[in-house]
Structure formats: structure tokens, C-alpha cells
Amino acid sequence: METPALSEQFKMLLERGAQELFEDNHHRMACADLFTSRHTIADDDLRRFFLGLQHGTVTLVRGARFNTLDRPVAVGRWGLLSREKGGCRYNAEYLPQIAAYVEAIQELGYPSERVFFELPHVALKLDLAVVGDDGAIVVLGEAKRAVLMLDAVLEEIQDRYSTVDPGEEGRNEARQLAWRLWRTRAPYLWFIAPAARRAYRVRYAPLAFEPLPALPRATDIGLAHALARRLPVPILRGRQSPNHAVQQPRLAMLASAADRERSAAEAVSSLEQLNRQSLEGGRQ
Template sequence: MAGGKDGFIELLESSSAELYADHLDLMDTGDLIPTPNEIHEDDVALFDEGREAGLITVLRGGRFNTLDRPTPGGHWGLLSRSRQGGWYNAEYLPQIAAYADAILHLGYPAGRVLFELPGSALQLDLAILDDAGRVVVLGEAKRGTAMLETLRINVERRYAEAAPDMTTTKDEARQLAWRLWTVAPDYTWLIGPNHRPAFRTSTSPLRLEPTADGRLPAASHLGLDRPPEAGLMPPPMLMP
């Protein structure tokens, strides 16, 4: 199989065919449904790096594992099933790219970096933990880069003074603001196709201030460059 973007699309196509073969009762075809979402070469390069380093394992049907909480059939899926074929889950490539970037280039030990956390941990897209299990970096992934700035503006404009009421309709800004007020991370990492701006984060009032160079600081700058004693940190219990 080729590398790069062509190789990634080839992987999606073969995975869609496998999904069809395994779910003939749920799919009418194994074709990959064309996606309007960006598949960026640089994200694919990080995806490939992550696979080569053993951080990402891709299984049949496009199911995949990261190092935390792997399952035999793959914890997550690059594709979803539909009658019309395999549907590309566009947020996962930027999210995987950020996971690989944090570990391979920013120096965070894999045991501190958690991917797609469970409901008890507020379903955070990405989290980097300190030794006490506190979320120092909260990652929020979107399928489109333009969505990130809109999300940040809405969070600060609507929820700067108080946490949102989560008994009403839960739009994306409300969800992120609730997570930020609940978790109170030091940094928020907004993740899109080849775009990962980082923000120093504070509450009361809620503020997201861009870092000096716009990037997430290296692990050594935050004192998080040593592997945790636990080896692999478990997802924290964050539900209030």
C-alpha cells in the first residue's frame, strides 16, 4: 500500500470493502462515499508516523487503536457504515495527527496522552495529564479548520462569566464551555486539519489566550516530559 494521502485514501477504500463484507445485511455496497472534508497531507504524514512508531494500530474495516484502552477489534473507526457505503469520520484524522504530534514531536510520554475519553471523563477528544491525573491540556477536535475560531469566539462571548446550563440544548460552544469550566485545564488545544492552535486557559472569567507562538508548549516546558509512574494514566473521573 502506498504512503501519503493516496495511501490513506486507499486504506479507506479497502476498509470500506471490508466493512461491506462483514455487514452485508447493513450495507448495499462497499464503496467509499466521497467526503467533502479536507484530508491534509501533513495530517496523513503524522498518521503514518504514528503507525510506524506503534502509537496507532489499524485493524479490519478501518477500526483502530491508540496505546490507551485498545480493544481486540479496534476501539474507534475511521469509517461508519451506511447503506450507501463507508462514511469517512472526518474528525479522527486531525485528532490522530494531534495525538502523534504530542508524543513524537512535543515530547509528551504516551502514558500521559489519552485519546477520545469516555463519558465519565466528559468525552474529551484528547487529554494530557499530570502525575495526579489532572487534565493539563484539553484537546477539542473538529473536521474543519474554520470551525475552530468560530467555536472559540462563541465560547468566550457566551460563557465567559459562568458555566452553561446543560439542561438545555447542547450545541458545540455550550459543550466545550462546560468542559472548560468543569476541567479548568491550563491549556486548550483546538484541533483541525493541519491546524492546532493552543490557548492558555483560565476561568472566572473564562479566557482562552493564544500562546506566544500559537503552538502547544513542549512537554519539557510544562514539566511533563517524564513517563508517569503508573505507566499509562487511566481516564480521570471528571463528571461533577
């Protein structure tokens, strides 16, 4: 029997995941339909995806959820599908991102202990990162759903954000990437899109991008040596939310006001009790 093409295998995997999500969430979903996706599903990305499954670099769990080697959880930390009332939607950005993760470890030789996938808020929500022994970001990976988005983002960064850190505010993708670069000072940028990887050597003050034929291998930049343990998630900003510091004085004021109200109520209660005792003594 002929082995199905990778694209057909992937489609079957998604359909099975959609059915499992429906079975587990039938009270929230009307059916297990898989919505048609207009996004490119590249054979090179599929090849690396299935290679990652074969070698355990990526593991699948029920509902087309998956783990990478960093921070796995029993139910799968991420999902290839998003559940909706009328079916399931394919999360297109994850396939090229997974493929790049597998490529970094299995082809470019970076030890898995220093490669991170989809980092959390404290690590600036980087799509992918390779970390040095000191916890510094050496390779900053930025994933996009389409190749055309890569050039536009880079051009806008150079036009608008090359001389100063623009800060985190705003949802503009170029501004967000510029902010992450300025914050981490990563020497390498790895743009990731379907079947496309673009590597750059990054210079700062001003920001400048030198195109490279490919991302350097781990041996070329001194990161191939084995590690005794997995590196921790890099803390690239404070753990408290941006609003935390603003809220604290108000919370303190509210707490003080509440304390004053309690003290006043207790004083009134004590005074009333003394009055009652005096009256009772007088009657006696």
C-alpha cells in the first residue's frame, strides 16, 4: 500500500484532532468540521514536522495539541487547532515555527536545552529563541504566516525604529519586533515563514541587518557544547504586569481607608459597649 503524501498525512492528523476536540467539547461545539485554510502548507515544513515527531523533538497529544522539549505539559502546551462553535480552525503560524525549532536542533546542532519555543510574557513572548550559557538571547526567531510579511516588517523597522527603542506600546508588528531586538540585543535574527528562513546578523545603534546565507550552525558560534541541565526561561522583564506599579498606590490607599473604617467602627462599638455598661450600673 502506497504511503500517503505528507500533506495528506497532515490533513488526516488535523481531521482526527478536530474530531477529538469535538468529542471532548461537544457541549461547546456543533460539529467537528475543519475549516478550509488559505495559508500555505509547505512540504519542507511538513518534512521537518514529521521528522520532529519521529525523533521526539515534538510530541502530539489528543486534540492536535503538541509539546516541544521545553516546558511540556500533559495536555499539550500548544494547539495546531483552535476550537470554535462551528468547527476547528488551523493555526497556520505553528507549522513553520515547529519546523524551524526542529531544524535548529536536528540540523543546525543547537542542544535542545538552549532552544525555546513560544516563550511567555516574562521573556517578551518570543516565537523562538536560542539562548547562550549566560541566559542572553543569541538567536531571536520571529515567525510569520506568509513570506510577504517578512520584507515589509524589516523595511518598516529600518525606516522608523532603527535609532531608538520604540517601547512595547502598540500592536504594530514591526514596532514589536524592533522593541524585542532593542531589549535583547540579540546578535542574530531568524525570520520564519512557510518554507522560508531568513537569517540576519544584527548591529545596533543604529539597527542594521546583514543578510546571511543561513543561520550559523551551533559549532560556528560556540553553542554546540552539551549542557548539564536545561537552561531556565530567560527573564527579560519584571514579572509584574505593566499596570501593577500603577495599581499598587491605589491599592494601598484603599487598604488604608478600609483600615481606618474598621478602626472607627471598632471605636464606636467599644464606646457603645461602655455606655451600656454605665447604664446598667446606674440601674443597679
